[in-house]
Amino acid sequence: MRGIVNKIIEVSFIDGPGSRMAIFLQGCNLDCLYCHNPETKKYCQNCGRCVEQCPAGALTNLDGRVTWDKAICHGCDRCLEVCPHSSSPKTTLWEVEDLVAYILENEVFLDGVTFSGGECTLQADFILEVSHKLKEKSNLTVFVDTNCFLEEEKFLTLCQNIDGIMADLKAFDPVLHRKLTGVANELIFQNLNTASQLGVLYEVRTVLVPGLNDHPQEVKNIARFIRELNSYTLLKLIPFRNYGVKSYLKEAPNLPEEKFFELFEVATEILGSRVYGKYSI
Amino acid sequence: MKLETLSRVRRAMNRVYEIITDTSLDYKDKRHLLAAEAENFLPYVKISEKAQNYFAEGILCDLFEGHAPYRPRYILPDYQKFMEKGSEYLNLKPPQDLFEAVNALLIIYRYVPSITSYPVYLGQVDELLEPFVLAAGEELSEKLLKMFLVQIDRVLPDGFVHMNIGPKDTRTGRLLLKLERELKQAVPNISLKYNEETPDSFAVEAVKTALEIGKPYFVNDRELKEDLDPAYGVASCYNTLLIGGGSFTLVRLNLKEAAKKARDFQDFIQNVLPDAVLAQAEVINARAKFIVEEAKFFETSFLAKEGLISLDRFTSMAGYFGLYECLEHLTGLKLGQDKEALYYAEQVLKTAKDTLKRVPGAYCNGTGGRIGFHAQSGIDSDIDVTPGVRIKYGEEPDIFTQIKTEGRLHKYFDTGISDIYIFDRTARENPEGVLKIIKGALEEGIRVFSFNTSDSEFIRITGYLVKRTDVLKYEKGEVLREDTVKLGAASIKNNNTEARKVRIIGERNSQ
Ligand code: SF4
Ligand code: SF4
Numbered sequence: 001m002r003g004i005v006n007k008i009i010e011v012s013f014i015d016g017p018g019s020r021m022a023i024f025l026q027g028c029n030l031d032c033l034y035c036h037n038p039e040t041k042k043y044c045q046n047c048g049r050c051v052e053q054c055p056a057g058a059l060t061n062l063d064g065r066v067t068w069d070k071a072i073c074h075g076c077d078r079c080l081e082v083c084p085h086s087s088s089p090k091t092t093l094w095e096v097e098d099l100v101a102y103i104l105e106n107e108v109f110l111d112g113v114t115f116s117g118g119e120c121t122l123q124a125d126f127i128l129e130v131s132h133k134l135k136e137k138s139n140l141t142v143f144v145d146t147n148c149f150l151e152e153e154k155f156l157t158l159c160q161n162i163d164g165i166m167a168d169l170k171a172f173d174p175v176l177h178r179k180l181t182g183v184a185n186e187l188i189f190q191n192l193n194t195a196s197q198l199g200v201l202y203e204v205r206t207v208l209v210p211g212l213n214d215h216p217q218e219v220k221n222i223a224r225f226i227r228e229l230n231s232y233t234l235l236k237l238i239p240f241r242n243y244g245v246k247s248y249l250k251e252a253p254n255l256p257e258e259k260f261f262e263l264f265e266v267a268t269e270i271l272g273s274r275v276y277g278k279y280s281i
Numbered sequence: 282m283k284l285e286t287l288s289r290v291r292r293a294m295n296r297v298y299e300i301i302t303d304t305s306l307d308y309k310d311k312r313h314l315l316a317a318e319a320e321n322f323l324p325y326v327k328i329s330e331k332a333q334n335y336f337a338e339g340i341l342c343d344l345f346e347g348h349a350p351y352r353p354r355y356i357l358p359d360y361q362k363f364m365e366k367g368s369e370y371l372n373l374k375p376p377q378d379l380f381e382a383v384n385a386l387l388i389i390y391r392y393v394p395s396i397t398s399y400p401v402y403l404g405q406v407d408e409l410l411e412p413f414v415l416a417a418g419e420e421l422s423e424k425l426l427k428m429f430l431v432q433i434d435r436v437l438p439d440g441f442v443h444m445n446i447g448p449k450d451t452r453t454g455r456l457l458l459k460l461e462r463e464l465k466q467a468v469p470n471i472s473l474k475y476n477e478e479t480p481d482s483f484a485v486e487a488v489k490t491a492l493e494i495g496k497p498y499f500v501n502d503r504e505l506k507e508d509l510d511p512a513y514g515v516a517s518c519y520n521t522l523l524i525g526g527g528s529f530t531l532v533r534l535n536l537k538e539a540a541k542k543a544r545d546f547q548d549f550i551q552n553v554l555p556d557a558v559l560a561q562a563e564v565i566n567a568r569a570k571f572i573v574e575e576a577k578f579f580e581t582s583f584l585a586k587e588g589l590i591s592l593d594r595f596t597s598m599a600g601y602f603g604l605y606e607c608l609e610h611l612t613g614l615k616l617g618q619d620k621e622a623l624y625y626a627e628q629v630l631k632t633a634k635d636t637l638k639r640v641p642g643a644y645c646n647g648t649g650g651r652i653g654f655h656a657q658s659g660i661d662s663d664i665d666v667t668p669g670v671r672i673k674y675g676e677e678p679d680i681f682t683q684i685k686t687e688g689r690l691h692k693y694f695d696t697g698i699s700d701i702y703i704f705d706r707t708a709r710e711n712p713e714g715v716l717k718i719i720k721g722a723l724e725e726g727i728r729v730f731s732f733n734t735s736d737s738e739f740i741r742i743t744g745y746l747v748k749r750t751d752v753l754k755y756e757k758g759e760v761l762r763e764d765t766v767k768l769g770a771a772s773i774k775n776n777n778t779e780a781r782k783v784r785i786i787g788e789r790n791s792q
Contacts, residue, residue, distance in 0.1 A: 010679045011718065014707045019714035106681045109721035111714065276710075 002093045003126035006040050006118060008102075011109065016143040016164055016202060018111030021103060025120040025127075026091045030147055031182035032170065034209060034240060034249040040118035041086035050079035050089050059089050068092075096126065100133045103140065112141030112163065121150045124158050131162050143202065148191040149183060155191045156198075164202035165195045171206075171213045172221040180212060189225075196229040205236040208263055210255050214240075219263045223270035235275045237264055293322055307760050313398050323349040326567045332560040340538045340557055341564060344396075344531060344660060350568050351576040352394040354598075357514045358589040359525040360404035363389060370583035379413035379422060383429045390437060393584070395517075397764075399439040402516035402527075403469055407446040407454035414453045422452070427460050434466040440745030440765030441517040447474040448502050450483035458490045458497075467739060467746045467763060471497035472515035474505075475723065481716065488712040488719070491732055495739040495746050498699065499730040501723045508695050509648070518658055518745060519699040519729045526594025526647040528696065529569040533657040534561050536629065537603030537666045540610045546625065549611055550632050558599070558636040565597045565652055566643040573644050596647040598696050599637055600657025604629060605667040605676075617672035617686050626670065630693045653696030661771035671700055680718070688726030699729035706736050742769045 004026040012022040028041040035041070046066050051059045058073040059066060066089045079089050103113055113134070115127050121144065131142040141163035148155065148167050159165065169188065171177040177185040195201040206222055208214045219237070226233050239255040260277070267275040300306070300314045325348045335341040346354060364382065367375040371389060376382035386409070393400035414422040433442065446454045461471065473479075473487045479502075487497055498519060505513055505521050512524040522528055539557050543549035572578050579585040579592050604626060605616050614622035634654050642652035656669030667673045670690045677683050680702065691698050708715050715732070722730050731741060739746045747769030755766045 010681050011714075012707075013704070013711035013714045017713065018711070019717035106721075108724050109681055109684070109718050111717055 001096050001126055001129055003096070003099065003123050003130070004043060005092050005094050005099075006088065006090075010106065012114070015114035015116060015145060016112065016141075016166060019109060020143065021106065021110055021113045023099070023113055023115050023120075025115060025117045025123050026088070027122040028117060028119040029122060029149055029183075030119065030170075033180055033212075033247060034207065034242075034245050034252070035247045036244045037118075038086045038246050039080040039083060039088040044087040044089055044091065045085050047085065049084060050082050053078050053082045096129045096133060099130055100137070103134060104138060107138055107140065110140055112143060114143040114145055114166070116145035119147055119149070120144060121146045121155070121158060124150065124154055128158065128161050147181075148188045148195070150187075150191065152187070152190060152194070156194055159195050159198045159200050163200065165200050166203045166205060167192055167195065167201065169204050169206050169222060172218050172225065173213075176213055176218070180209070192225075192229065196233065199230075199232075201230065201233045203234040203236055205238060207238045207240055208255050208260065209240040209249065210253055210259070214255060214259060214263060216263065216266045219266045220270065223267040223275070226274070227270055233274070235267055235271055237267060237275065237277050239277075289322075293318065305758065305760060307762075310764055313764075316398075317345070317347055320347040320349050320351070326350070326564075326571045328564050328567050329560070332564050335557060335560045338538065338542075340535050340542075341561055342533050342535065343564065343568070344533065346396060346530060346532075346568070349576070350530060350572050352396075352578055352582075353527050353529045353572060353595065354396040354531055355401050355516045355520055355522060356393055356395060356527040356584065356590060357402040357516055357522055357524050358389070358393055358404070358584055360386065360389070360409055360589075362525075363587075363589055364409055366587070368583070368587055368589075370587060376413070379410065379417040379425050382410055382413045383425055387429065387432055387436075390433070394582075395441075397439055397441055397517075399437050399442050401441050401443055401520075402514050403433070403442060403444040405445045405514070407451045407457060408449070411451045411453045414451075414456070419452075419456075423456055423460070426453070426456050427464070430457070430460055430464055430466065430469075434464070434468045435762070438468055438762040438764070440467055440470060440742075440747060440763065440769070442468050443470040443472065443516050443518075445472050445474060445514055446497065447472075447483075447487075447500075448476045448479045450480050454483065455486055458486045461496070462490045462493050465494055465738065467748050467751070467765070470518070470745055472500045472519070472729070473497040474502040474515075475499045475719075476502035481713075484716050484719075485712045488715045489709075492704070492709045492712065492715065492734055493737075495731075495733040495737055495741050499719050499723065501726075501728045501730075504692075504723075504726070504728060515697075515729070518697070519731075520598070520655070520697040521728075522596065522653075522696060523594040523647045525590055526596065527590065528653065529572050529595060529597045529644065530565055531598040531600050531655065531657070532561055532565050532568070533600030533602060533655075534558065534633075535603050535666065536601055536607035537610065540603075540607040543611060546611045546628075549607075550628055554629065554632050555636045558633050559640065561599050562637060562640040562642070562652055565599060566640075569597045569643045569645070592644060593646040596645040596653045596696065597642055598653045598655040599633075600655045601630075601633060602657040602659050602663070602669050603666040604670040604690075605673045606665070615676060616670075617676065617678045617683055623686055623689060626690060630670070630690060634693055648695060654694050655696040656694050656698035658699070659772075661768045669698060669700075684718075684722045684727060685725050688722065691726050691728040694728065697729070699731055700727065701741050702730070702732045703735050704732060706734050708734060740769065740773065742772045745769070 006024040006026045009022040011019050015022045046064055048061045051061045056072050056074045058069045068089050134140055143164040144162055145166040170180045174185055226235050239260040241254050242252050264277055300311055367373045373385050376385045390400045395401045510523050513521055514524045543553040584590045608614055608616055608622050608625055612625050616622040638651045645652055659668035687700050719730050733741055738749050745765050747766050751766045752770045755770050
């Protein structure tokens, strides 16, 4: 089986416990106002639009299939700018075996791998196979960074076969959630419950966006929800920063530091040291 | 007087006048430079014409050590012995409590000679002070250790002053790490000897400190003990030498410049490199002999008389740098990018080391009668040449490939090698993750792992640290306490230090 990988970061410190390789899969099923990388949303349609725009000649269109030559690419991202389909030609198809081999090559440096995206659970079967093979051959753990917007049964299977879930909860309030992401959050809550019960809900992360979900009540609700769930899940609050935002909210202001501290306090009152913030600002 | 002599005298007088009237130098810097000027008024120790030519061509360099060395470059006194016996010369009895212990160390540091005139080795400070710290209790110890560290920074303001801790977890070690994190001083340099016995909780404290202030280094204790001596220390930048010993001299060979003299890689390996290494060994031995036989250092130093150092634990060092450019020039391959480059790199190092080990090293009993093999980290005046056997800054591959490539090369170097990895600030969120990478790196053969964050106030130059704010002050013409800031400022410009790739990009685009 093959997975469509947007990119791999050999090691990341913010995608779960310890040292982890972060594997970003292509494709997403939400439409967030503050998306930082809309080019990960859809699979490439091979329309060829980006090919002639590439200044390095790194893209070619062979029999209707666009391919990318990493070795000569400058990384200018011109192709991403012109793509009308929220996609990228710079993805790589990875066979399960090859990816597992690549991870194991670097085993001494790693505590595990984290699948992220896009929304990596769109390729849940691929993740399951990699996880399965990896566990046969090593002690590495597998984490999944997900929006939890996945069919319940599939989500359950996933949770049963990996070590940790890092869940994005964009908003507690259902109306606000729909506004921010385009979808309702009922299913998401359902899945958070499932992950919690299975003991794999490592962390819930919420980006605090000025004027949208930066309300103390929102933060209170999220913190309380986590407190009710279990005694172990961490809450990570992330202040919105417009740097790199390419969609709707690209002109929005950053969340002011004082505001962030205030909300951080609100959550800490409920969850204590289980709350942590980006780079401990 | 002969005309030639007359003009030499004139030049020297001018130089002395220049030093005395230089407003960018403070009193102690002037005194140091004046002493060097006096030393250099003597002719260079006797070396062959061939060796002289290598100097003229920029292939050999003695790092401005001086014409007539009168003390070893690096000295690592056996401070443990000093604590047990005291010192007759210093009129000090063995210390009985933490006050006396700290006082005794601060006194003896002032009496340890070196090339910089500052002590380059402060000892295994955690071990030395641990019994006293345990007796004194937490509060008092913290206060005294803080004064100890402040005193070191103010009185010995030199980035090459180097303290060792570990591998054992101690109260003192933890206090020192905590205080350093608070004090945020560039001095002293610190190494943590790390092995399987070092508990994770202690190592994580060290990682946290390093993510704040760029130190300590993590030193591969198991390998160095095996390769060098169980009683080794890390001095100055990252020189691994014997406690109770040291190194007479360090003469370095520029592999990039040497490569330019070769017709091709074979010619380099068979002729050019061995010839240059032999000349290097000749100079090293001439300098070591001068210290021992003419300056009679060991007959006059109380350190030797009282057994805190002994001649049979000394060595000399042959340093190498510019391997990256050497390979690029001779093979067109880029170390770290092209897999085959590693094969050629090992050929170069093997050849240099084998040649060096064929020659007896004068008084090099600390390393089995042979000159120590060392990766020289480069100095401020080196331009377009990569320190030691590192990968050129800005050209590094992904961090795993970098570590694995360099891990293969580190094993050759018994008297010091290191590399610097820059993490982005998200590493502070996850010191356990950083520790995992360090463990992996040591397993892959890295001997000294040093790291920093890209937003740090501290910049690690080659082996020493400087503060960004001090560099700015220096550039504005302020006279500074730390003499290493001058070196650092020039190095940052010439060596492209800031181009080092940030190795771990944890901060993703997505939120
Ligand atoms: S980023 Fe895209 S457009 Fe730019 S060189 Fe690479 S493939 Fe071509
Ligand atoms: S990346 Fe976008 S523009 Fe390029 S071929 Fe695919 S869909 Fe078309």
